Amino acid sequence: MxxxxxxxxxxxxxxxxxxxFVILGRFAAIPTGVPNTTIETSYAFLALMSIVFGPxxxxxxxxxxxxxxDLLFYGAPWWSWVAVSGFVGLCFGLVWKKINIDEGVFAKKQIITFNITQATAQAIGWFLLAPVLDILIYAEPVNKVFTQAIVAGIANIVSVGVLGTLLLLxxxxxRVKTGSLQKDA
Structure with missing residues (x-):
């Protein structure tokens, strides 16, 4: 299709x-102990929507x-992390053709493709882009932003790996598998 x-x-x-995404980010996020950093279920949902609807x-x-x-619950968007969320959603969606979830198949090959993609995209986004943008845009301390980004990145990779895979399964x-319906004679 x-x-x-x-x-x-x-x-x-x-x-x-x-x-x-807003609702899950606010009410289904688990604190990590690192300030302003939570384990987000919203990225698993983002993965589902990106695979179904594209990049x-x-x-x-x-x-x-x-x-x-950010605007509703903190008063202003934190643009560096907002940009990374967009980047991550885009990257999740880039494999929609390879996974083709509408075919009704999400087997070992698709699960591996999805998880390699999501882990790579999030590693680039959270371990590199988010802290560098925090430093460039907000002049945040290097140690602080890298700690937050590493904790958020690991948490998001794991949550999307588990919850995202379960949602996609x-x-x-x-979905009806291609070729599974036959015309009765």
């Missing part, structure tokens, strides 16, 4: 996805969802 990057369905998915939706859901969450089971 060819996906239109900005179809009505995708735009609606971005709106709903961003809203769910443009992933980018927008991550960016808009994170910006709204569940979603795949709702």
């Amino acid at each position: 060819k996906k239109n990057l900005f179809s009505t369905k995708t735009i609606v998915a971005v709106g709903i996805g961003a809203a769910v 443009a939706a992933g980018l927008l859901i991550g960016f808009i969802g994170h910006a709204l969450k 569940a979603y795949a089971k709702t």
